[in-house]
Amino acid sequence: MVLDRIDYALLRLLRKNARLPNKDLAAKTGIAPSTALERVRRMREARVLLGYHAEIAPAAIGIGLQAMVSVRLAKHSRALVDCFHRHLLDLSEVLACYHVAGADDFLVHVGVRDSDHLRDFALAAFTEREEVAHIETRLIFEFQRNVELPPWPGGD
Amino acid sequence: MVLDRIDYALLRLLRKNARLPNKDLAAKTGIAPSTALERVRRMREARVLLGYHAEIAPAAIGIGLQAMVSVRLAKHSRALVDCFHRHLLDLSEVLACYHVAGADDFLVHVGVRDSDHLRDFALAAFTEREEVAHIETRLIFEFQRNVELPPWPGGD
DNA sequence: AGTGAAATGATAATCAT
C-alpha cells in the first residue's frame, strides 16, 4: 500500500492520540469525515495501522523497577531461538523484547515489583534455562518513547 | 490513587485496544457505561492512564532498519546527562531511549531508512558529539512489545 | 475511484437520583 501526505498526517495524529475523534482527524487533515474514516479503515486493513494501545504508568500497576536484560544463548539454531523468543513473550514481566545481532542475542525490557522480584525472575526465566549461556542485567533509570513520526519522506 | 480489580480490568482492555468503545468496556467489566466513563476519566486525571498511541508498521513509514545504540558518555554530571537526554528525544530517528545504570549510559532504539542512513545518523547524533565517549550499534532483527498486563496483584 | 454533504443510528457525556 502506498501512502500519500494525508495518510501520513492521519498516522501522525493517531500516533500521538489514538482516541482522537474521526471528525477531528478529518478537520486537522483538511478532508471530509467520511474520507478520513475510509482512509483509516484502509490503513488498518493494509496492516499499516497495527493497533491502538493505552500507555499506563508503571508504578500504578505494581512495576517499581525496570531493567534491560541482555541474553546470550548457547546455541543458535533457528528452532532454539524461536522457542526462546516465544518463552519471553509468555512472561508477564517482559515489557518488550529485541532480537538483535551481536554477542548477545536478546535485549529484554522487563518490569518488576522490586529487586527481589527481579532476582527471582532473572533466575527462573533466564539463568536456570539450559539454552541460556549468559545474562547481564542493567537497571533502567528512565524510559521514554517517542510518539512523533519522522517527517514526511516526500515523493508523494 | 488506589486501583481496584475493575480499574485494573479496564486498564487491561485499553492496553490491548485503546479504541474499545466505552459501552464495551462497561459490558466486559460488568459495570454501567457511565461508571466506566467515570473510572477511565479518573485514571486519566490521576496519570495512571498516560495516553493512547497507534502502533504503526515501521516499513510503511520508511523505516527499513532498526538498531539499538549503546552510548557511553565521557562525563556524568547531571546537567550533561539531561542535556544529552533532551538531544535524543529531539531526533526523529529515535524511537525510544533507556537511561540505564552500568558502563553504558543510554540504550537508544533507532529506526532508519537503511544502513547508509544509520551510518550518517550515528555519526551526526552520537559520534561527533563531544560528550559521547563511545557507541556500539546492534542491528535489531525483530522487536516485539507485550501488550498484556501482569496479573492483578491482589490486595484489592 | 475518491471525495464531500447530509441523514441516520450509535455512542459518549451529563445530571439527578
Add this chain to the structure above:
DNA sequence: ATGATTATCATTTCACT
C-alpha cells in the same frame, strides 16, 4: 454506581468530481 437525558460522534447513503 446507576439510568434517563442531551449532546456528540461514527457510519451510511448518495450526488458530484
